[in-house]
Amino acid sequence: MIDRDHAWPVPVRRTLDNGLRALCVPLPHLHTAHVLLFVRVGSRFEASEESGLSHLLEHVLFRGCAAYPSTFELNTAFEACSSGLDAATSRDFTTFDASCTPKNVPRVLELLGAMMSAPTFADVEVEKQVIEEELQDELDSSGRDVDCDNLAKLALFPGPGLGAKIGGRLRRIERYDEDDCRRWFERHYTGLNMVCAVAGPVDAEATLDAIGAFLGGLPRGEARSLATPTMRADLPALEYVRHAGSQTDLQLAWATVAETHPDWPALLFAQRVLDDGSCSRLRHRVVDQLGLAYHAGAEFEIYQGISVLAIETQTRHSMVIRTLDALLEVAQAMGTDPIDDAEFERVRSRIAFELTSVRDAPGTAAYWFGLQDLHDGSDTPEERASRLARVTQDEVRAAWARHILMGKVQLTVVGDLAPLDRAALRRRLHRLRAPAREGAIAARARAATAG
Template sequence: MTEYFKDTLANGLRLVTVEMPHLHSVEMVCHVGVGGRHEQADKAGISHFLEHMLFRGSQDYPTGLALESAFEALGGTVNAATDGETTCYHSRLHPEHVAEGTALFASLLRRPLLDDIDIERRIIIEEALEDLNEAGEEINPDNLTSRLIWPGHPLSLPTVGTHESVQSLTREDLRQHLETWYTPGNIVVAIAGRVTRAQALAAVEAAFGDWVSYPVPTALPAPPPAAEGPLTVWTRDATSQIHLQLAFNVPGRKDPRTPALRLLRRILSGSSARLMVRLREQLGLTYHAEANLGLYDDCGAFSIDLAVAPASLLQALQELLKMLDDLRCNPAGEEELQRVVRAFVYEQEFSLDQADTRAGRFGWGELVDYPLTLAEECRQVQALTAAQVREVAAQLFDPKALAVAFVGPFSARQRKEVEKLLAGYKG
């Protein structure tokens, strides 16, 4: 069965259509190939700032309220998100109003007014403050480990930007960013739900077909791995727990070891997986622990996050390192591996019922040149053996590629003990 259809307009804009005739709604997602890694340090956060500004109104809908009300009239609630490589705008639509909804997205993307910049600047600064302590220091573990893994690179900066960069951005900066990156060849529109390929193509042609395209700049390549870890960063924060993140610098999503990393994340993360069973159920050290895998085109991070009482910090870290050593040295048992593979396959099958998930997945995949179908991803994972998964863990869970962030009320003695433990960790 065809999982999705792809059409390319004459101007280079790509359309992904997922026909789901049994549904009573349509999900539309517009993916733009720009994010944090496409920014200079003095303009950090401009992609995210621009995303916000597009909701401030357009030439056709002169206020943000008018624009959002127009979406709501079609059954939608428009929203957006920006990450390291992409920006996406999305809304649910009633199937009878796909053409009107597409025209609304075209108005938002092509004809924004970029008004009320100072009001939006204040909102973004408030958002950025969520990642800072009372002294103005970074406390988001993702941002802290990114600085260690990709020093001096745009990926080391928070997607929301810094206080200084957000304060300095002008309307002209935003206009230039829009004109540089928001061009048809750098955009994929994905539509999933009760819609036909012909309907979707007609709507997108009408709304976007006359948009002139031009080339976009290339992103700065990821820096080579530092290979000098474990590296650590410590930030004091007045909380009752210490939040820690262990993050390994891993290859990008097209690396052949990616399917094994997806399984390793599931071996560690989940209510019946190793992190929760050992750290919570057996030892009572944490309420929640999880592993995450974030992959870019040419680099990525495999991370483990949890929060513990200060008195439990050293023991929790010791247990985490033991767990990683076990993954590096010993293949997973057949029962555990099959349970994880089965859960992975079921998760992919469940997504067949979710229009937003399919539009997001396939549209994003086309944008970043990673058009992996559900069937192919399941095949890759099902083909893995326990020995292959262990070999990937041995290669990529390398202490030299490890960065660790600690945020909370730690003592000087605890920091000294933890640094000693990590210095002796050889994997």
């Protein structure tokens, strides 16, 4: 558990007149500060005809503003007072952030305000070329997407929204112009769709005043909401894309409960049992014992209203079936085999350490509390540590058995498999479907009996 002698700081919050939520996390024991702006915009907000527009706009905003009318001038201003401005577009939101000394926090906020208040939307055509280069590592020589995670998301969540590629489709991006960027900016870059978080050794009230001074003049706008994602109905399913690289990428993915669900802490615990350090289950079995891959891991991706658990690795084409069997073996065992006390306590202590160490990282603290505000949450690191401290081995197994069903998996394979191995993949899928069919028949029978 978190050391109570050094209590977690309490964020100081203020909602500006334009709806922007501002917060400051005082960390007086540190020497650097972090400024982070969340914007509720990303690929999940895009219709098919808007694919990649959020990511393009993020790039275009660096092309200058009224006060700093070029990329060079804007970046020079940021780098004179901070580590430089970084930005990232995700599915649920976009971020702009910089680390700096405490005395430079107002200056960074001033520059962010200038950038968001009067962007020039210049050089859109040049930035489209930059994005085309950025997206090349996800494509093969013929322009097909061969990124395993992109393909898995699209297969699991068909259509626009959560399954859409963050960077978008190149043919769609080629059509965008300044007017498209301006329209998307005016829709999403407004006070009601923003959270600004600052963490570090700063005065909270003065920092909130600075946020208000430099970002409080943005238009209020209309709050944007996310639609419930549409999930594939015919799971388990296989997506195989032939790609003649040196290895095959494998991913097993499940859509599962949101962060607010009572079972979510137990599922997070399960993911950490699978992949948290060199002695975790996936690495121990797939790498250390069988030597089938250099790395095997599990990611628990958190989105608003839903989570995705993904188990993934890369291996030689000829080892795909053996590797898949090993991944399935480890995954199935999570719902049946006991977790011994030493393994369980090791994971628990590592989680507690990770949560405690957030107090020493202003960027992580700003991200944690800012994202909670963006998603209308209230979970603090201390509260999460307390919830995780109450999780038991039996609850982990039970949550896994309830939510991570082998008959609900999306299997995605990108590689160059021999015909016999492709047939073996289909046989594996058929075996996974059998329990799913039996479960559906039993459910219908129970419903009929109840009726």
